[in-house]
Amino acid sequence: MKVRCSYCDIELLRDELSRHTAVEGGDCPKKRQMCAFHTIGCNTMVEIGQETENNVSESQHHTDLLLRKVTELGNMMISTQERNVQIRQLHTAVEGGTTDIQAIQTRLHKVEAEVRACIDAGERSRADDNTDVGKAERLSNEIDQINHKLVVIDRKVCTSQGIVAMLNESVENNSMNTNNVQQNGKQLKEKMQSLEAKCKAQDRIIALKDVAMAEHDLRIRSLEMTSYDGILLWKISDFARKRRDAISGRTPSIYSPYFFTSHHGYKLCARVYLNGDGMGKGNHVSLFFVVMKGEYDAILKWPFRQKVTLMWLDQSNREHVIDAFRPDPSSTSFKRPSGDMNVASGCPLFMPLNTLDMPERQYVKDDVAFVKVIVDTIDI
Template sequence: MPQHLETTVVKHLDLIRDKVSNVSDEFATLKVNLDVPALSQNVKSNADRIVIVERAVQKVEQDLVDVTTRQQGQQPTRGVQAIIDKQSRSIEELKAKTIVLDTKVSTYEGIVAVLNGQIERDANVVQAMERERKQDRDLVESLERKIKSQDRIIALKDVALAEQDLRIQSLEMASYDGVLVWKISDFNRKRNDALSGRTTSIYSPCFFTSRHGYKMCARVYLNGDGMGKGNHVSLFFVIMRGTFDGLLRWPFRQKVTFMLLDQNNREHVIDAFRPDPTSNSFKRPTGDMNIASGCPLFMPLSQLESSRHAYVKDDSMFIKVIVDTTDLN
């Protein structure tokens, strides 16, 4: 072993130098490609390698001391002395590099610690923002649900108000003497709706033969119905279920007269009929209203365009329905 150590000093030092050089190259690469997640692992690995290098250097120094001790009293040859001097300088250089590497490792460890701390703080900030965002999202969803609920409530109230308005209008326009005067406004639009099939018929407001009498209404087809479809105005009479039906005489037998009023007061279109007592249209209603009955060929559509008459004027038409109440108490 002493002979081996004496003859392989140069080889051992060369191996140590190569090892230190590799470590230095790895640190240079690490510096260029700084990857925080991998940096901690590389720092630990290089620190372990430095410890190994220091141990190897200490071993070589010890070997040199042993060789020197054995050769005391003997004058070293010039060649051996030169090798020893050279290797001593190499050892000093390695020590200096080791110190530099220790300093770099400490610096990198500090950088890694700072970066880890910053990453941890950023992660906490992100988590806090996510929690705040979730709370905001939950709040928005809650508000949206409340708004939808309020919209539904408002829509229901609007429908209820519209129904009340319609009921009030019907009561305001209702007559109790068996005579209905019905103004059909916005005639052209309603006529176009009838032509297109969007709204084929229109119901009039209800009217009564008396305060406690029959409840009735009219129904008009502006583009005709049945035999009159497409060529006549069709006009019908409808018995409706009323509050006092239990006190009235059934079937309904009163004469009904239809009039389409000429707003020039020249020639009204008039037709009349007496109810058929056997028809279900004139029996006591079991539903909201009976089947309409009347005049499908009440007036030719071509007559609406008469220049001599004004059946439609200012986009309005007037229909009058008269129910004979002379024999009703």
């Protein structure tokens, strides 16, 4: 009869299933084995080759199991120490009983000596026979009582010795268990330290991957926003905060995303001072055009000569603010860039600051403004 493998989902004979999924020698591509932490209670079955991923994903669970095991071992050690104290107390009691027995035996030997002396004296003197016999009887009764006490004490001592022997054996076992507990505790501590080190290493790897992902996302967003037709449409969001930063001097200017005149053309961007620059500082918005260093500068014509149109869009589509200029071929702003970008060139008096707040215009709407730059791409 055929059955389906729960790991790889193939069908095979029931008798072949155990061999197929065997950890050693099995041919199942998704066969599993017990987690490396099964000795402390983890029952997860881990796919071969996925041990590291499992250790990372189950790190908190493994740490909880290790903590529980260490706590159990600690309780066992405390219990063992308490039993050792009880055994030492019992040893002391048995030693005291042995001392008492020795004292009774000493007294018994003295009584027996007195009895023998009395018997010898009775044989020498018949006149005092009655007195000696009475004394001998008293001594004989006392000896019988002492012997009876000795029998009882002997029984107690035998019982105590048996208990002590059992306790000694228990102490030896407990000592072995304690050593095992200490060894296990050391191993568990080493495992926990190893697991923590692995978790920290994985955290570092994840952090690096997060940074790399953020850089990729930023690059992708930049590419999505990049145009290759010589036209930049720049959305300036969070406008009020950026304007406050410009007024306070914290961030006097901001750069736009870069754009190109073609896929192999000039690399360009815009730069705006929301509280003005130079002659326009504190009274105008200053808007500039920047030629940047590109990958294809070696095959382009220099200096840059294309007409540039700068626009601040009225979002009610009634009256845009527009200025245009043709580059000065003698200006370093339009020569081939030697650094990342040339000195910005444009309009320091592009738009009066009070124009931004005109109620009949919507140069800023919902805390967003739009700037447009158009580069003439004819004859490039």
